[in-house]
Amino acid sequence: xxxxxxxxxxxxxxxxxxxxxxxxxxxxxxxxxxxxxxxxxxxxxxxxxxxxxxxxxxxxxxxxxxxxxxxxxxxxxxxxxxxxxxxxxxxxxxxxxxxxxxxxxxxxxxxxxxxxxxxxxxxxxxxxxxxxxxxxxxxxxxxxxxxxxxxxxxxxxxxxxxxxxxxxxxxxxxxxxxxxxxxxxxxxxxxxxxxxxxxxxxxxxxxxxxxxxxxxxxxxxxxxxxxxxxxxxxxxxxxxxxxxxxxxxxxxxxxxxxxxxxxxxxxxxxxxxxxxxxxxxxxxxxxxxxxxxxxxxxxxxxx
Amino acid sequence: xxxxxxxxxxxxxxxxxxxxxxxxxxxxxxxxxxxxxxxxxxxxxxxxxxxxxxxxxxxxxxxxxxxxxxxxxxxxxxxxxxxxxxxxxxxxxxxxxxxxxxxxxxxxxxxxxxxxxxxxxxxxxxxxxxxxx
Numbered sequence: 001x002x003x004x005x006x007x008x009x010x011x012x013x014x015x016x017x018x019x020x021x022x023x024x025x026x027x028x029x030x031x032x033x034x035x036x037x038x039x040x041x042x043x044x045x046x047x048x049x050x051x052x053x054x055x056x057x058x059x060x061x062x063x064x065x066x067x068x069x070x071x072x073x074x075x076x077x078x079x080x081x082x083x084x085x086x087x088x089x090x091x092x093x094x095x096x097x098x099x100x101x102x103x104x105x106x107x108x109x110x111x112x113x114x115x116x117x118x119x120x121x122x123x124x125x126x127x128x129x130x131x132x133x134x135x136x137x138x139x140x141x142x143x144x145x146x147x148x149x150x151x152x153x154x155x156x157x158x159x160x161x162x163x164x165x166x167x168x169x170x171x172x173x174x175x176x177x178x179x180x181x182x183x184x185x186x187x188x189x190x191x192x193x194x195x196x197x198x199x200x201x202x203x204x205x206x207x208x209x210x211x212x213x214x215x216x217x218x219x220x221x222x223x224x225x226x227x228x229x230x231x232x233x234x235x236x237x238x239x240x241x242x243x244x245x246x247x248x249x250x251x252x253x254x255x256x257x258x259x260x261x262x263x264x265x266x267x268x269x270x271x272x273x274x275x276x277x278x279x280x281x282x283x284x285x286x287x288x289x290x291x292x293x294x295x296x297x298x299x300x301x302x303x
Numbered sequence: 304x305x306x307x308x309x310x311x312x313x314x315x316x317x318x319x320x321x322x323x324x325x326x327x328x329x330x331x332x333x334x335x336x337x338x339x340x341x342x343x344x345x346x347x348x349x350x351x352x353x354x355x356x357x358x359x360x361x362x363x364x365x366x367x368x369x370x371x372x373x374x375x376x377x378x379x380x381x382x383x384x385x386x387x388x389x390x391x392x393x394x395x396x397x398x399x400x401x402x403x404x405x406x407x408x409x410x411x412x413x414x415x416x417x418x419x420x421x422x423x424x425x426x427x428x429x430x431x432x433x434x435x436x
Contacts, residue, residue, distance in 0.1 A: 175352055182349070
């Protein structure tokens with residue numbers, strides 16, 4: 001089991017007083033995959049990531065990264081050697097120049113990829129002579145990414161890696177992620193850039209209020225989520241379409257939009273039987289799947 | 304620039320399927336010939352900026368269909384057998400059928416956009432039904 005997964009957690013939870021940041025999270029992230037970790041601000045993504053890296057202790061539950069228990073001190077040290085992490089706070093030595101910090105980092109890692117280092121210094125247009133403290137936010141992000149990518153880790157954990165990057169920077173980042181994946185690096189990253197995630201991720205996890213609501217391959221999501229727009233000659237009760245695969249129904253008079261998580265044909269067949277004047281089936285972009293997923297939650301909580 | 308387009312992430316179809324269609328189409332039209340070598344997984348993933356797993360899946364599915372020959376360590380080679388050519392003929396024939404149908408629908412007063420939407424709806428519907436079996 002453990003050698004199939006880069007990350008695995010069982011009922012992993014973290015609360016601060018009465019507030020639970022992460023609730024009984026069962027996460028399994030496969031090796032050799034690009035996995036995106038989505039969620040609104042405050043959903044518990046960073047807390048989860050920090051628990052995985054041994055930076056904060058879970059309140060209860062357990063987890064393993066690359067086979068090492070996250071709460072075991074020795075194992076956690078080993079994890080941090082094999083995992084490269086870029087988070088919101090980038091602890092870079094402000095007084096060093098870009099060139100110095102690269103040479104400094106290099107001295108710690110025997111597997112350091114000089115080719116990656118040179119390629120990214122050029123691609124990210126990082127000024128080697130400049131001091132870290134004079135770099136813009138985007139530049140610091142790029143530098144932190146370069147240091148992570150050149151280490152040749154087994155697992156990359158990135159918390160909002162595209163934060164502060166311009167569109168060109170984001171494109172370079174995506175390209176680097178793909179190259180890393182080709183080198184056999186497993187990638188787990190959180191992001192709000194859903195359109196970008198949609199291009200490169202193999203698998204998507206959506207966290208909302210500390211709970212995992214979606215844990216699926218992007219191929220399955222693309223294949224199964226559909227929006228079906230229906231027009232009838234008179235208004236039709238929504239009850240006709242309350243199947244288990246239906247996530248939400250929107251009715252405006254004789255027009256009805258039905259969002260399904262799978263099997264759009266059940267809805268299409270029913271609509272035909274009800275003599276729908278028009279039936280349009282269209283795919284749903286990841287952004288809308290995300291919005292639908294996080295929208296549903298408060299209603300569910302009220303029940 | 305390479306010969307393949309970046310797949311559309313929001314097209315409601317897995318990226319590997321879109322890539323398979325592009326490769327199949329290239330083989331049917333003769334843009335790819337028997338024995339041609341496809342880019343390596345790494346090169347194509349970099350070029351299209353998609354996960355390498357997408358390329359792996361497309362190549363291995365096509366190898367399963369017999370359109371590609373995956374030679375270990377050497378790469379992926381196009382293998383246009385008679386079946387592919389007869390497929391190309393069938394595709395040509397099907398286009399003739401579709402042309403006749405479209406003309407007929409136009410004569411019945413439908414606009415192109417309406418025909419296209421009807422086509423999409425039927426395709427989506429039958430594809431879902433077939434998949435469920």
